[in-house]
Every structure is written in C-alpha cells, then in structure tokens.
Amino acid sequence: MPIISPMPTTLRHLAMLRRIPRAPAFITTPDLRSALESLDYTVDIRTVQRDLEALSSVFPLYCDTSSKPFRWQWLAGGEVFDIPGIDAHSALVFKLAGMFLEPLLPVSAMETLMPYFRCADRVLGESGARCGSWSDKVRVLPRGQRLLMPDVSRTVLDGIHQGLFFGRMVKILYKSRGKQDFKEYLINPLGLVLRNGLIYLVCTFSGYEDIRQLLLHRMRQAEVVNEPCAVPDGFDLDGYIQDQEFDLARGRPDIPLRFRFRAVPASALYETPLSADQVITPLADRQWVEVSATVADTDQLRWWLLGFGNQVEVLEPVALREEFCAIAQDMGRLYAASDSV
Structure with a gap:
C-alpha cells in the first residue's frame, strides 16, 4: 500500500488557522471553506468541520453553535500563532510599530494588534537586556497638534x-x-x-x-x-x-505656486520639497526666500500655508493671493473686535 504524505493536510490546516479571526470576530464554516478554495484547497464542508474539531483540541479555538452555520474564532488573549516565530529584530519592529500606532489608532483597532505586541515584548525579554533595551532608546512623536482620537466600535x-x-x-x-x-x-x-x-x-x-x-x-x-x-x-x-480625493481637491490642473517664506522655517523645504520642480531663491535681505513649485490645488495646501501665519506671503496665483488677503482681513476684524470685549 502506498504511503500518503501528510504534507497537503498540514498545509491546509495552517491555512485554516491563519484565516480564523481572533475574538470577538467569527468566521463561519462555509466562509472558511470558500477561503480555502481560493487557495486551491478543494474540500467539502464536512472535511472542514472535522479539521476544525481536531484543531480545537490543540489550539484555543472556540465554536459558536448557537446558530447555523457554526462560527469559529480564536479565543481572546491567546498567543499569536505563526510559523516561524519572530526573531528579536522582528520583535523590535513590532515594538516600535506599537509605539508609532498608539497615538494614531482608536483603542479598538489597537486591541486587535495587542497579541502581536505582547509577543514582541516576550521575545525581547527573552533576548536579554542588550536587545530589549533598544525599545527604551527610541521614541515616536506625532507631528502637529495631537488630538484625542474618537473610538471605533x-x-x-x-x-x-x-x-x-x-x-x-x-x-x-x-x-x-x-x-x-x-x-x-x-x-x-x-x-x-x-x-x-x-x-x-x-x-x-x-x-x-x-x-x-x-x-x-x-x-x-x-x-x-x-x-x-x-x-x-x-x-x-x-x-x-x-487624485487628491483626501486632500479636498479644488480643481485641475495643478497650480504654479509662488510665495515668500521666512528663511528659518523655509529651511525644511530643502530636505522635504513641495514638488520635483521646486525652486528656492534667497532674497536680498537674507531673512526671506522665494519658493516656487507646481502643486495640487487643495484645501490641504491652504491649511499648510495658513499654519505659518505671518511667515508666509502668497504671491501667485493671483486668485489664491486674493483668497489669503480676504482671510487676513477677516482675522484682523475678528481680533480688533475682540479687543473691545
């Protein structure tokens, strides 16, 4: 009798485990079968059910039998299952990613990633003080005003x-x-x-x-x-x-922007230019430079320029300059009125 290799079954089981979500999310048995078929594992629904029952005796899997089709999930708080296990350098990347994402993501989104971050902490701890201490020597600071993020269910x-x-x-x-x-x-x-x-x-x-x-x-x-x-x-x-859909586009085509910029804040544009055709020309008084660049005509551009206050003077296009003049006049009237309060 020929010996049948268990390798295809093992690979199918690994694929199944990777597609079962962590609590509180579920996946139904038919959906799991469909996911396997997309990976060219052709099995019937009964085989999937038998595989899940066998795997649940080894791994922390839970089956919700309160309705049909049955739904499966990894139990909350269980260890991250991955092969191969992450090494110390990969764990450090996860650690830094957690530090970076924490001020950016709502709590519910961070909770889904916590098992990976805990795994990284464990690996770094097992790697000794030399590797683990890296996480004490790196910090991630958000750019701009930090706001409290609304939570997502x-x-x-x-x-x-x-x-x-x-x-x-x-x-x-x-x-x-x-x-x-x-x-x-x-x-x-x-x-x-x-x-x-x-x-x-x-x-x-x-x-x-x-x-x-x-x-x-x-x-x-x-x-x-x-x-x-x-x-x-x-x-x-x-x-x-x-297409600038997230920058609140004003129109097309891009505009040729020209503005005066105080030299000190303008220095950042030498390292992070506005566009590939950006040109910075120092002016005679050395306190100001003139910047020209072709940029998208968006609300994001306006917010960026307004953020520099009186350190920026828009020169062209004329329509944008007139828009900024109107904003400056409105602000002048607003603050003049507040002085009398």
Missing part, C-alpha cells in the same frame, strides 16, 4: 474588515455630521484609509456609483450581508488617493 471594525476581506456588502447604521439620528445604509466597501488618526471607509451606497468617504467612528453597526460587493469599473484605491 469593535463590532463595527470587525464587520467592515470582514466585508472587505470577503468582498461582501455591509449594512451599517451611520450618523452624518450635524445629524441627530442614525440612518441605515447598505454599502459596498472598497477600502480603508487611515488619515490623521481617523479611519475612513471608501465605499459606494447600494444602487449608486458615486464614491463616498465614511468615518468609522460615526457608525453604530456594521453587519456583513450575503451579497457580493459591487466594485465600480476601473476603481483603484491608490489611484483614488492620488
């Missing part, structure tokens, strides 16, 4: 993640800015974007083709439905972002 985060992962529509309860009540929507999730600590869902509403941006912290519910996600023809998340 863990169930919302899990629902959106599952919708994106399985390519399915999601039913959400969403409250728009300035509104008092939540409204129910059926959406096609297309991608997630983290910007300034806020998590945006790029999506379309069912029956519509215009692309929207929804903030996850304004959602109260996100439930995956058994309908495939409808992706607009030619949609690409990178292309969408490159």
Whole structure:
C-alpha cells in the first residue's frame, strides 16, 4: 500500500488557522471553506468541520453553535500563532510599530494588534537586556497638534474588515455630521484609509456609483450581508488617493505656486520639497526666500500655508493671493473686535 504524505493536510490546516479571526470576530464554516478554495484547497464542508474539531483540541479555538452555520474564532488573549516565530529584530519592529500606532489608532483597532505586541515584548525579554533595551532608546512623536482620537466600535471594525476581506456588502447604521439620528445604509466597501488618526471607509451606497468617504467612528453597526460587493469599473484605491480625493481637491490642473517664506522655517523645504520642480531663491535681505513649485490645488495646501501665519506671503496665483488677503482681513476684524470685549 502506498504511503500518503501528510504534507497537503498540514498545509491546509495552517491555512485554516491563519484565516480564523481572533475574538470577538467569527468566521463561519462555509466562509472558511470558500477561503480555502481560493487557495486551491478543494474540500467539502464536512472535511472542514472535522479539521476544525481536531484543531480545537490543540489550539484555543472556540465554536459558536448557537446558530447555523457554526462560527469559529480564536479565543481572546491567546498567543499569536505563526510559523516561524519572530526573531528579536522582528520583535523590535513590532515594538516600535506599537509605539508609532498608539497615538494614531482608536483603542479598538489597537486591541486587535495587542497579541502581536505582547509577543514582541516576550521575545525581547527573552533576548536579554542588550536587545530589549533598544525599545527604551527610541521614541515616536506625532507631528502637529495631537488630538484625542474618537473610538471605533469593535463590532463595527470587525464587520467592515470582514466585508472587505470577503468582498461582501455591509449594512451599517451611520450618523452624518450635524445629524441627530442614525440612518441605515447598505454599502459596498472598497477600502480603508487611515488619515490623521481617523479611519475612513471608501465605499459606494447600494444602487449608486458615486464614491463616498465614511468615518468609522460615526457608525453604530456594521453587519456583513450575503451579497457580493459591487466594485465600480476601473476603481483603484491608490489611484483614488492620488487624485487628491483626501486632500479636498479644488480643481485641475495643478497650480504654479509662488510665495515668500521666512528663511528659518523655509529651511525644511530643502530636505522635504513641495514638488520635483521646486525652486528656492534667497532674497536680498537674507531673512526671506522665494519658493516656487507646481502643486495640487487643495484645501490641504491652504491649511499648510495658513499654519505659518505671518511667515508666509502668497504671491501667485493671483486668485489664491486674493483668497489669503480676504482671510487676513477677516482675522484682523475678528481680533480688533475682540479687543473691545
């Protein structure tokens, strides 16, 4: 009788374990079978069930049998399962990543990553003081004014993640800015974007083709439905972002920007230029420089320039200069009025 190699079964089991989410998220047995089929593991539903039952005797897996189909998850607080285990240098990267992400992500998002950070702490501790001390010698400081991030419901985060992962529509309860009540929507999730600590869902509403941006912290519910996600023809998340959609674009084409800038803050532009065609020309008094660059015409550009106050004078384009003149006059009137209070 020929000997059958156990290797295909072992690889299938590893693939299954990697696709079972950590609590409180679940994956159903049919969804797990579909995920395996996408990896060219052709098995019937009964085989998947037997595999899960066997694996649960070894690994901290939990099966929710309260409804059908049954749902599976890794128990919360369990060790991170990965092969091969991370080495000390990889653990250090995880440690620094945690320090960087902590001020940027809502608590619920950080909680999903905590098992990996705890694993990194354990590896660094086992590696001795020399390697572990690196984490005491590096700090990550946020740029700009630090704001307290709004939290995102863990169930919302899990629902959106599952919708994106399985390519399915999601039913959400969403409250728009300035509104008092939540409204129910059926959406096609297309991608997630983290910007300034806020998590945006790029999506379309069912029956519509215009692309929207929804903030996850304004959602109260996100439930995956058994309908495939409808992706607009030619949609690409990178292309969408490159079109300045997250910079609140004012129009096209890009504008030739020219402005006077005090020399001291302008020094940063030598290392981090505004564009590939940027030119900085020192002026006669040496206190100022003139900067020219071709940039996107966005609200983000305006916020950046306004952040330097009286250290910047916009010269061109004329329309932008007039816009800044109006802002300066409004601010002058505002502060003049406050002096009389």
